[in-house]
Amino acid sequence: MTPGLRVAAAYATQLFVIVGVATLAVWLVRLTRPGARLLYWRAVGAICLALPLLSFQISVPGEFSVEFGKAALIGPAGDPAVPYIVNAGAAAAWVWGAGVMVCLARLAAGALHLFRLRRRSTPAALDAGIDSLRGDLAPHAEFRWSPDVRQPVTFGLRRPVILLPHSFAQLDADARHAVACHELLHVARRDWIWIVVEEHARAIGWFHPAVWWVVERIQLAREQLIDSLVVTRAVS
Structure with missing residues (x-):
C-alpha cells in the first residue's frame, strides 16, 4: 500500500x-x-x-x-x-x-x-391563530401552497418559505397549529x-x-x- x-x-x-x-x-x-x-x-x-x-x-x-x-x-x-x-x-x-x-x-x-417548487407555489392565507404564531416566531417567513409536495418543506434564509401540501387544509385546527409551529421554529432557529x-x-x-x-x-x-x-x- x-x-x-x-x-x-x-x-x-x-x-x-x-x-x-x-x-x-x-x-x-x-x-x-x-x-x-x-x-x-x-x-x-x-x-x-x-x-x-x-x-x-x-x-x-x-x-x-x-x-x-x-x-x-x-x-x-x-x-x-x-x-x-x-x-x-x-x-x-x-x-x-x-x-x-x-x-x-x-x-x-x-x-x-426548491427554487422551481417555490416559483410554482401560491400564497397561502391561513387562520388567524397560525398568522399570530408566525408573527411571534418568524414574521419574515411565508406560507405557500404547493401541489408538488406531500409534506411541509421549509427552506431559505433571507426569504424563508414554508411550502404546504393541499392536504394540510384537511387537518384539524390543533394539528395545523402544531405543524405550522414546527416549521416556524425551524425558520426562527435558522436551521436552513x-x-x-x-x-x-x-x-x-x-x-x-x-x-x-x-x-x-x-x-x-x-x-x-x-x-x-x-x-x-x-x-x-
Missing part, C-alpha cells in the same frame, strides 16, 4: 474509532435531551472534519514524509517508488474530488428544484443554514459511512428538539 493510501486508511480508521466511541458514550451516559444530543453530535462532526488539520505535515527535501492524524510514513526521496507513490496519491485525490463534485452537483440540483453546512460536510466526507452517520444523528436530534419545543409551547 502506498503512503498516500495508508494515510487515507489511517484517517478512515480514526473516523470509525471516534464515531464509534462517541456513539457508545451516548448510550452509556443516557444522553436523552434533544438539545444536548444536537450539540454533542455537532461537536463530534466538527472533530471529524478538523482531524486532518490537527496533525498534518508534508516535507520533501532529503526525504519523503507524511504525518496525518498521528499516522506517519517515511521513505528516502531517492526511492524509485516515489513517482508511483505520487501518482497513486494523485489518483486517490482525483477519485475523492470527483465524488465531492458529484455530491455538490446533486446539492445544486436540489437547490434548483445548518442543513446546508451539514450537507456540504457530507459531500466532503462522501466516502465514509461514519460521516453519514454523524450527519444523520445531527439531523435527527434537531427534529426531536423541534418536536419537544412544539410540545412545550402547546402545554405552556
Whole structure:
C-alpha cells in the first residue's frame, strides 16, 4: 500500500474509532435531551472534519514524509517508488474530488428544484391563530401552497418559505397549529443554514459511512428538539 493510501486508511480508521466511541458514550451516559444530543453530535462532526488539520505535515527535501492524524510514513526521496507513490496519491485525490463534485452537483440540483417548487407555489392565507404564531416566531417567513409536495418543506434564509401540501387544509385546527409551529421554529432557529453546512460536510466526507452517520444523528436530534419545543409551547 502506498503512503498516500495508508494515510487515507489511517484517517478512515480514526473516523470509525471516534464515531464509534462517541456513539457508545451516548448510550452509556443516557444522553436523552434533544438539545444536548444536537450539540454533542455537532461537536463530534466538527472533530471529524478538523482531524486532518490537527496533525498534518508534508516535507520533501532529503526525504519523503507524511504525518496525518498521528499516522506517519517515511521513505528516502531517492526511492524509485516515489513517482508511483505520487501518482497513486494523485489518483486517490482525483477519485475523492470527483465524488465531492458529484455530491455538490446533486446539492445544486436540489437547490434548483426548491427554487422551481417555490416559483410554482401560491400564497397561502391561513387562520388567524397560525398568522399570530408566525408573527411571534418568524414574521419574515411565508406560507405557500404547493401541489408538488406531500409534506411541509421549509427552506431559505433571507426569504424563508414554508411550502404546504393541499392536504394540510384537511387537518384539524390543533394539528395545523402544531405543524405550522414546527416549521416556524425551524425558520426562527435558522436551521436552513445548518442543513446546508451539514450537507456540504457530507459531500466532503462522501466516502465514509461514519460521516453519514454523524450527519444523520445531527439531523435527527434537531427534529426531536423541534418536536419537544412544539410540545412545550402547546402545554405552556
